[in-house]
Amino acid sequence: MKIKIEVERCVGHARCAAVAPEVFSLDDNGFNTTEKITVPEALEEKAARGARACPEMIILVEED
Ligand code: SF4
Incomplete structure (x- = not known):
């Protein structure tokens, strides 16, 4: 899994x-x-939960 973060909007x-x-x-x-x-x-589930926790919704999950 890869994660992209729109850091300029953080x-x-x-x-x-x-x-x-x-x-x-x-x-x-x-x-x-x-x-x-x-x-x-091993961290995919946790990473996805962290992504969902972002109120700005700037953490994008890309499945392999
Ligand atoms: S939750 Fe979202 S806005 Fe907050 S620090 Fe993380 S990426 Fe930035």
Whole structure:
């Protein structure tokens, strides 16, 4: 699974990292600045939950 994040629209809720800290990391100001993530299989469910937790809906999941 791959994840794409529209980082320019991130407003820093930190919900993604609260739900899936192994997948999403935030910068010192609480913004998600990673545009693309390749998610290992074991973390796919958690990553999808983190994506759904983003109120801005800027985390896009691409299935392989
Ligand atoms: S939940 Fe969404 S808006 Fe909030 S930090 Fe994560 S990507 Fe950014």
